[in-house]
Amino acid sequence: MSASAIFILDLKGKVLICRNYKGDVDMAEVDHFMPLLMQTEEDGLICPVMSHGKVHFMWIKHSNLYLVATTNKNSNASLVYSFLYKLVEVFTEYFKELEEESIQDNFVVVYELLDELMDFGFPQTTDSKILQEYITQEGTKLEVAKTKVPTTVTNAVSWRSEGIRYKKNEVFIDVIESINVLVNANGSVMSSDIVGCIKLKTMLSGMPELRLGLNDRVLFALTGRDKGKTVVMEDVKFHQCVRLSRFDSDRTISFIPPDGESELMSYRINTHVKPLIWIESVIEKFSHSRVEIMVKAKGQFKKQSVANNVEVRVPVPSDADSPKFKTSTGSAKYVPEKNMVVWTIKSFPGGKEFLMRAHFGLPSVENEELEGKPPITVKFEIPYFTVSGIQVRYMKIIEKSGYQALPWVRYITQSGDYQLRTNI
C-alpha cells in the first residue's frame, strides 16, 4: 500500500538511519539509489520516482539529506510523498533543523519516532505536538508514561490534548495573501492568482469550539445577505481540525483548534491581479563589452499603503564583472554566486516610482555555454491590506467553562511566485 522501508541518506548515499517496515524489499537495495540518481541526473531525466528491477524508490531531498521510501508494490505515491514531507516536519519540530548532525545527535528519538509514525507501511500518528507528549527527548520514565495514556492519539480530536490552561485566553489570526504573477517579456500578464492562508496562534484553555466567519460570497448567497464586499474563493483547503462536511453543506468553518501555531486554512483566488509592484526593464547586452540594465519599479497600490523590504532581483550573465550601480532610492548589490543584482528598498509607498541603473563589463572572450533566461523576481510585504478584500467578520469562541477570549486579526499581502520574464 505504501512504503516498505524508509531510509535517511546523506549526500553521498550513505544510510544514516533506516527502518524496515514490511520486510518485503531487501534493505540492501538502497545501495542502488545513489548510482541511479546520479545516472538520471546526468541524463537530465531526474525524477522523484525511480526503479531498479522490481524495487521502486520514492524520494525527496531536504537540506543535506535524502529521504527515501522503497516499495515493490503499487503503492499510493501521493501518500508516500506526503508522508516523507510529514517526516521532515516532525523531525524539524523535534530537532529545530533536520540535517545530518541532528539525526546522529538524536538517533534514539529518531528510531522511536519512526516506530510511532508508521506501522507496516501505514502512517499513524504524525502530529508532532501530540507525539511530544509521549515521545520526549529526555527518555520517558515509566512512571510518567503510566499517568499519560495517550488518549489524544486515538481520539476523534487527535490534534489537541485535554487539560490545556492559559491565564489569558487569546487567539491571533493572521490572514496572509501571496501574489503569484507571471509576466511575459512584452509586459502582458500571462497568469496571476492569489494564494491566501489563515494562520492561527491559539492560546485558549480547555476544548474550545471555534467558528470563523469570512465575507465568503457563497456563504452570503446561501444566507441571502448581499451587503458589502464579498470574496469568491476558488478552492479552499482546511487543516484536519475543520469539519469538512459541515463546510460542504453550509459553508460554516467550525473547529476545535490545535494548541499553539497552526495553519487553519488556505484558499486560492483566480482573479486578474494588477501586479502590485510593476517592473519595466531594459537590458541591453553588448557582446564582448558590457551589459546595461535599467529597471523601473512602480508601486501599483493605494497611496496610504507601504510595501516593506522590497527586493528586485535582476539576472545578469554569469561572466559579468565590474558592476556599477545608480539608484533613485534603496541600494543595489551584486550577488555573483546567484548571477543577479539585488535592489533593496526598505520602504516603498504606493503610487511611487523608482529607478535603478546597472552597468557590467563583459569579457572579450565569450562564454560558450548557453545560459537560461531567468526572470526578474520581486519580493515584498504590504501590511494591513489584502488584495482580495477578504475579511474576518467574526471568530466565535465557546468553551464550556464560559471564559471570554479575544481574537486578534492581522492582514498581510506578500509576494509569492512573482516572475517577470526579460528579453535577454
Add this chain to the structure above:
Amino acid sequence: MTDSKYFTTTKKGEIFELKAELNSDKKEKKKEAVKKVIASMTVGKDVSALFPDVVNCMQTDNLELKKLVYLYLMNYAKSQPDMAIMAVNTFVKDCEDPNPLIRALAVRTMGCIRVDKITEYLCEPLRKCLKDEDPYVRKTAAVCVAKLHDINAQLVEDQGFLDTLKDLISDSNPMVVANAVAALSEIAESHPNSNLLDLNPQTINKLLTALNECTEWGQIFILDCLANYTPRDDRESQSICERVTPRLSHANSAVVLSAVKVLMKFMEMLPKDLDYYGTLLKKLAPPLVTLLSAEPELQYVALRNINLIVQRRPEILKHEMKVFFVKYNDPIYVKLEKLDIMIRLASQANIAQVLAELKEYATEVDVDFVRKAVRAIGRCAIKVEQSAERCVSTLLDLIQTKVNYVVQEAIVVIKDIFRKYPNKYESVIATLCENLDSLDEPEARAAMIWIVGEYAERIDNADELLESFLEGFHDESTQVQLQLLTAIVKLFLKKPTETQELVQQVLSLATQDSDNPDLRDRGYIYWRLLSTDPVAAKEVVLAEKPLISEETDLIEPTLLEELICHIGTLASVYHKPPSAFVEGSRGVQHKRITGSVGSGESESPDTGSAAGASEAPPAVIPSQGDLLGDLLNLDLTPPATTGPPPPTSGMQMGAMDLLGGGLDSLLGGDLGGSSAMGAGFGAPTPAAMPASFNAPVSGGLDDLFDLGGGVGIPTGVNSAPKTVWLPAMKAKGLEITGTFARRAGIIQMEMTLNNKAMSIMTDFAIQFNRNSFGLAPAGPLQILTPLGPNQSIEVALPLSTVGPVMKMEPLNNLQVAVKNNIDVFYFSCQYPINMLFVEDGKMERQVFLATWKDIPNDNESQFQIKDCHLNSDAASNKLQGSNIFTIAKRTVEGQDMLYQSMKLSNGIWVLAELRVQAGNPNYTVSLKCRAPEVSQCVFQTYEAALKN
C-alpha cells in the same frame, strides 16, 4: 550531551566491553550500553553476537530501554531465530502490562519479528489485544493481523483473526476502523479471491462515517478502499460521491487525490444528463489546480494523474490552461509534464497564448525541455488547424536561431505539418534546405530527405542535395537509408531525365551493397517497378498519402480506465498497469470502471444477458498458484461430478479442461460454472488456441499453444476437425465441440452437442455477440428432439454475415451464448478467416494492378512462411481451395511471383504477392489491404493452407 557520543567508540575489543556493560547491575550503565549497541547497529556494524545479553535487558521498567531492546530484536531476530524464542515470554507478559503504550509496543514489535517459530506464540496475546479496552492497542493489533498474515496466512485464517478484523470495521473508534480497513485492504491485495472486503451498503456507510472523524492517513486508507467498491446503481453512486466531495478541501494532497480517484470512478455510473454530474465536474477542477501549489514531488504525481484525467474527461480542466504554464524554477520533471498537459488542452480558444508560451520555452537552455517544446508547437499545428500558419512561422523563427537541436526538432515536426496540410506551406522549403548541413540526428536527416523527395519538383537542386547524402550511405542509420532510397526514386519519377544515374546508384547501394533485408527488399521492389512499368511505379511511389491523426500518445482506452482506478498510485505515475511492474501480480484483478447502464457511453461487449462478463477480460493472466484453490470450486457444477469424464480427448485434454474451469471461476469470481466470456480459455485444444493467448501454464504448454496457433487451422477441404469449444464441466454437463466450414458458399458452424449430464436437455438456442465480420446465425438452432443423458447430436448452423459488427481482439474471435433448459452458457471460438473468402474473389488483372498501387505502402505487410515444399502451381491450387485466387504469375530470376486476390464477405479485398523460389523452402507473402488489420489472420490462412 547528544547521542552522537555513542558513535565514537571504535576500539578493538569493543564487543567484549559492551558485553560486560550490558550485564552490569547499574541501570544507567545498562541503558548506555544498549544505546551503544544500537549506535553500532545503525552504522552497519554486526552486533548480533550480543543477542543474549541484549535480550536480558528486555525485562525492564524503563520504557526507553525497552524500546531500544525491541528495536535490536527486530533487526537481529531473523538471524538468530532460536535465541529469539528467549524473548517470547517477555513479549507475552508485556502484552498484559497495565500501560497501554507497552501493550501496543509489544504487539507491534512481535509482528515485526518475522520468525516463524514466534508467530504461534503471538496468537493469544494478539487475540487479547484485538479486544483491548484501549483503542490505541486495538489499532496497533489491527495492523499486526496484516503482519502476521504476511508471515503465515494459514495461521491467521485458522485462528479466525480475519473475522475479528472485519468486526473492527464497526469499532467505535475511527482510528481503529481506519487501521482495520488498511490491514484488510493489504491482505486482500495479496489474496484477490479471498473476498475479504465484501463491501456492502452497510459497511460502506460505516466507512463513510469514519471518514469524517479519522486522521488524514486513515482517510486515505478508507478512500482507497472505497475506490474498490462498485455501487449498485446511480443513486448509491451519487450519495457516496456527495459524502466524499468534502475531502477535496483537505490540506493533505494525498487525501485529495484519493478522493479524486473515488469520484472519477463513481462518476462513470452517473447519467450525464443528471444535474449532479455537472456539479461534480465543476467541483473537481479547483482542487486539481491547487495540487500544483504543493511540493514538487507531489506536483509531479498530480500532473501525471491530471494527464490521465484530461484524457478521460477533458471538460474538467479545459479552462485551466494558464495554471500549466511553466515556471522558470520548476524542476525539469514538472516542466515536461506541464508541457504534455498544455498540448492536450490546446484548442482554438487558447492557442494564441499557448503558442506564445511554447515559443518562450523553446529558447530555454534545458535541451530535453526545449526539444519537447518545439515538438509541441508542431503538435499544436496539427491539432488546431487555425493555428497551423502561426505555428509554422514560429518554427521558422526558431530555425533562424540556428541552435542545432532546435533546428533538427523543428524540421521533424514540419515534416508532419506537410503531411497534415499538403500544398500549403511548401514555401518554407528553401529555408529548411539551408540547414541541411547542420542535421546530425537520424530522425531529422530522414525528415529532411523525405521533404526533399516529396517536393523534388519544387527544389531546383534536389538532385544535388540528395546526392550529397549518398556519399556516406552506409554510415547512415536504416531510417535514413530507407528514406533516401524512397526520396531518390521519387525524384527520378518526377525528373527522370537528369537523375537516372543517381537512381541507379542508390538502387545498387540498397540491393547489392547492403545486408539490411528491409532496405534490400524495398530496393528490389522499386527496381522491379521501375523496370517493368514506370507508370505503375509512379502511381505506387507518388500515391496520395492518408492524413495523419491529430492526437498522439493517447493512452489506450481500456488501460486508461484501469489507470483511473489507480489514481495517486505508482501505476498512475508510470502510466502502466500494476501487473506490468509489480512482482508476482498473480491473479491481480484488473480494476475496471463499470459504466452506467444505458448511458450509451460505454460499449458493452456482452451478448445482452451476460452481465458482468466484461469483468473478465481475456487478457488476465492468472498463474498456476491460484488455480489449486480454485479447483475446489469445480464442484459448484453438479453434473460434472456425476457425469462421466470427457471421453474422447484423452488425459492431456482433461487436464487442460481442469485448468479452464479453474480459470473461469478465478476470473468470474463467484459466477461459478456459468461464468463468463473469458472463456477464450475454455476451449483449450491446442489447435484452436491462438498464439496470442497467454496460456495459464508454464513454458512447455505455452510452446504447445504457440505451435497450434498457425498449424492447426484448417483449409483445403474447408473444414477442420472439431475441437472442444465448451467443456462439459463448465456448462453443467453440456459439451460442445465444433468447427467451421464453408460449403457451397455458405458458412456453417458444425457442432456436436453432447449431453454428459444426468438429465434431459431441451430448448436449445444460440446467439452470437457482435463480432468483427457481422457473423450471425441465419436461422435457429435445429435441435428438435430433447437430448437425453449420454446422447449427442450433430447440428450444422448456417451463418449469415449481416449481423451487427464490432471489432474483436483477435479479429476472428467469436463469442457465443448457448441456452438450454438448464442455463445459459458462454464460450468463444475462432474461425479461420478463409471461411469469409467469397467465391467471386478473383480480381481482374487491371483492377488488381490499379488497386495494388492505390493502397498505401504503409498498409503492406510481409510474412515468411517457412519450410514449405510445394512448387508454385501446387501452392496456387491449394490456395484456390480456400478461395484465394491466383491472377497472374511471373518468373523473375528463378523466382516465381504469384499475384493473388481474395475478397472477404464484407467486401474487403486483400491482395497478395507470393514469392516462391525453387529450392528455397521459405516463401514470402506480401499482403496489401485497405484494412491492414486482417493481414495477420490472412497470413495464418496462407500458412495453414500451404502446410496442410
